[in-house]
Every structure is written in C-alpha cells, then in structure tokens.
Amino acid sequence: MFQTTDPAAAPTVTSDEGLKALKTLSLDDLIDKVAHNMVQFAISLAIAIFVFYVGKFIIRKLYNLVEAIMVKRNIDKSLTTFVLSLVRIVLYFILIVTVIGILGIETSSFLALFASAGVAIGMALSGTLQNFAGGVLILLLKPYRIGDYIEAQGYAGTVTEIEIFNTIICTADNKSIIIPNGGLSTGSINNYSRQALRRVDWTISISYGDNVEAARKAILDMLAQDSRILTGMDNNPGTTMEEKEAAEAAENAVAVPAEVKRTFWDKLFKRDAAHIAAREARKAARRNNRPRLVPTPVDRTPVVKLASLGASSVDLTVRAWVASADYWGVFFDFNERFYNELPAAAGISFPFPQMDVHVTHS
Numbered sequence: 624m625f626q627t628t629d630p631a632a633a634p635t636v637t638s639d640e641g642l643k644a645l646k647t648l649s650l651d652d653l654i655d656k657v658a659h660n661m662v663q664f665a666i667s668l669a670i671a672i673f674v675f676y677v678g679k680f681i682i683r684k685l686y687n688l689v690e691a692i693m694v695k696r697n698i699d700k701s702l703t704t705f706v707l708s709l710v711r712i713v714l715y716f717i718l719i720v721t722v723i724g725i726l727g728i729e730t731s732s733f734l735a736l737f738a739s740a741g742v743a744i745g746m747a748l749s750g751t752l753q754n755f756a757g758g759v760l761i762l763l764l765k766p767y768r769i770g771d772y773i774e775a776q777g778y779a780g781t782v783t784e785i786e787i788f789n790t791i792i793c794t795a796d797n798k799s800i801i802i803p804n805g806g807l808s809t810g811s812i813n814n815y816s817r818q819a820l821r822r823v824d825w826t827i828s829i830s831y832g833d834n835v836e837a838a839r840k841a842i843l844d845m846l847a848q849d850s851r852i853l854t855g856m857d858n859n860p861g862t863t864m865e866e867k868e869a870a871e872a873a874e875n876a877v878a879v880p881a882e883v884k885r886t887f888w889d890k891l892f893k894r895d896a897a898h899i900a901a902r903e904a905r906k907a908a909r910r911n912n913r914p915r916l917v918p919t920p921v922d923r924t925p926v927v928k929l930a931s932l933g934a935s936s937v938d939l940t941v942r943a944w945v946a947s948a949d950y951w952g953v954f955f956d957f958n959e960r961f962y963n964e965l966p967a968a969a970g971i972s973f974p975f976p977q978m979d980v981h982v983t984h985s
Contacts, residue, residue: 664727671725678718686711705762705787751788757808758787766807771816776802779813820853820923821950823943827961828936833971838939839927841969845960846925846943851953853923853944936974 689710693703762785767773771782773792778800780792789801815821829838846852889899925943932938945953965971 667726671722674725675718675722678714678721682711682714682718685714705759753805754788754803757804757806758785758789760808761785761790761804766812767814767817771814773815774813775810776806778802815950816947819947820857820944821947823945823950823954823957825941825954825957825961826930827939827941827965828933828974829939829971830974831935831937833937834969835929835937835939837969838965838971841965842927842939842941842961843925844968845957845964846941849953849956851945851949852925853946854925855923857921857923857944935976 686707690703690707693706761767767782769782769785772780773782778792778794780794780798780800782790783793783799784791787804789803790807792800792802794800827838827842829835847854888894923944925941928940928942930938930940943953962973966973
C-alpha cells in the first residue's frame with residue numbers, strides 16, 4: 624500500500640522548480656495530480672483516525688488491566704493513582720506520535736522539538752521536579768500514610784492527602800498545611816502513629832520536706848485506676864501499627880485449609896499432589912529453621928523516680944505506657960488529676976519560685 628523512496632536517490636526540488644513544473648502541466652494533469660494527492664491524504668487520514676480510535680480502545684483496556692492488578696494486590700491508593708496517570712500519559716504520547724507519522728509528518732523533528740522543550744522546561748522547573756521525585760520516593764518507601772500524625776519541616780498534624788508534588792497535613796487547630804515533597808523525602812520526619820504504643824512522661828515538683836514515698840504511692844494508685852495505662856511485660860516491644868493490625872486480623876480470622884498450588888512446571892511434568900505436598904513441607908521446614916531475632920521483653924509498668932533536686936523543689940519523673948491513640952487524652956487528664964488529688968492524697972504541696980527579703984535596721 625505504501626512505497627518508500629531513497630532520499631539520496633530522489634532529486635531535490637525547490638519551490639521555484641515546483642512552480643515551473645506546475646505551469647507546464649495541463650489543466651487535466653493538474654486536476655489528476657490534485658485529486659491523486661487528496662485521495663492519498665484521505666486514505667492516510669482515514670487510517671490515522673482508525674488507528675487513533677483503536678489505540679484509545681487498547682489504552683483503555685490496558686489502563687483497566689493495570690488498575691485491576693494494583694487493586695487486587697492492595698497497593699497504596701496514592702501510588703495506584705500516580706502509576707495509572709503515568710501509564711495513561713505515556714501510552715497517549717506513543718499513540719499521538721504514531722498518528723502523526725501515519726499522516727506523513729516527520730516524527731524525528733517532532734521528537735527532537737519535544738526533547739528540547741522538555742530540557743528547557745526541566746531547567747525552569749527544577750524545584751518542581753525535585754518535589755515530583757520526592758513524591759515518588761514517598762509513595763514507594765511509605766515513611767508515612769494517610770491518617771498518620773507526623774511532625775516535619777516545623778509543622779505537626781495528621782496527613783490528609785499525599786499528592787505527587789505536595790503532602791497536605793491538618794494541624795490540631797484545623798489548619799491545612801501544604802508541604803513540598805522534596806523536603807519531606809530528604810529531611811527528618813517524626814511519625815507518631817507508626818508505633819502502636821507511646822510513653823507518656825510527666826515531671827511533678829514537690830516541696831522539700833514532703834514524703835517522696837507517699838507521693839510515689841499516690842501517683843501509682845491513680846495510674847492503676849485508669850484502664851488506658853498499660854502494665855506488665857511486653858514480649859514484642861518492636862511491634863508497629865501495621866504489625867499490630869495484621870496480628871489482630873490473624874487472631875480474628877477463621878482457619879481455612881491451605882490449598883496446594885500447582886505451578887507451571889507441576890502441570891508440565893504432571894506432578895501429583897503428594898509430590899507437591901512434600902515440596903511445600905520441605906519449604907516450611909527451612910523457614911522454621913531460620914534464625915530469628917527474638918526481641919527483649921520490656922516492662923510497661925508505670926514508674927515514679929526522683930529525677931533531680933532543684934533550687935526550690937524536688938522533681939519527680941512519672942512514666943507510663945499507653946496506646947498511641949490515647950496519648951493526649953491520658954496526658955491532659957492526669958495533669959489535672961495530679962494537681963487536684965495529690966495534695967489531699969499524699970499531703971504534699973507544689974512549690975513555686977519565691978524570694979525571702981530580710982530588712983535590717985542600722
């Protein structure tokens with residue numbers, strides 16, 4: 624249908640020579656030539672339109688296929704959106720270049736122009752591209768997720784959105800802070816929600832002469848009355864929030880008999896179920912024999928220690944462990960309880976800076 628000619632063998636025709644050639648043509652030849660070119664262009668246009676719509680159909684199918692795979696594998700929603708957008712842009716760019724080539728437009732010059740424009744835009748938007756790269760790293764490495772309470776770049780709040788260029792957090796006083804991803808991907812991030820447990824610390828100052836043991840007993844009694852305060856030994860202190868959720872799901876799940884999975888080679892060599900079961904048993908034995916790092920148990924029982932002897936007070940440090948979600952509630956509740964109940968329960972007084980002035984008369 625299409626014929627290619629060697630550019631080196633074809634004679635170069637200038638615009639003046641083309642006009643002279645048209646002048647020598649008769650009216651019938653000119654009409655035939657114009658009609659032939661229009662027919663060729665119409666055929667190319669029809670093919671380009673056909674390829675465009677077929678390409679759109681294929682792109683839509685590939686898009687749905689990639690989306691189904693990522694949803695089935697429970698990939699993070701933010702990463703899924705980014706990958707799908709990238710796939711659609713790349714496929715449509717390839718389709719447009721193909722359609723332009725079918726219409727007879729030189730694609731090499733088009734690609735060179737696009738590359739030059741890309742370099743210029745990249746230099747002008749270097750900071751934006753850094754934020755884009757930071758967004759990709761955040762979506763892949765996941766230092767935080769939507770719903771986590773983080774502190775970064777001088778701001779603290781709950782992550783509400785993770786975009787390609789920015790991360791949006793909502794502060795405790797309901798302000799939306801937009802932080803560029805470039806700084807987040809290279810800076811320090813304090814993720815308060817990553818661990819399942821947090822330690823609450825208080826510093827309580829009592830006066831000199833007060834009974835430290837009585838204050839300690841009163842504080843521990845108050846902590847023991849609150850069900851949010853954890854006690855006892857923790858045999859898995861390194862548990863993160865994700866591991867805790869997975870463990871709870873495993874405990875609540877109903878036991879289902881394991882199905883024997885037949886691989887391609889099992890089907891090819893027609894291996895029976897006994898052979899496959901023996902192979903899976905050997906794999907399980909190897910997994911069980913691997914050395915594992917056993918975490919050291921941690922005592923989560925609340926403690927009260929004498930921290931320092933200040934200029935005008937005896938400072939006690941109180942430490943208790945709670946679930947991360949209960950941190951601020953426990954902290955503020957016990958600030959109030961210590962102030963209201965300790966003087967009556969332990970007979971102590973809270974000191975404050977004061978100065979004694981002695982006046983002498985000469």
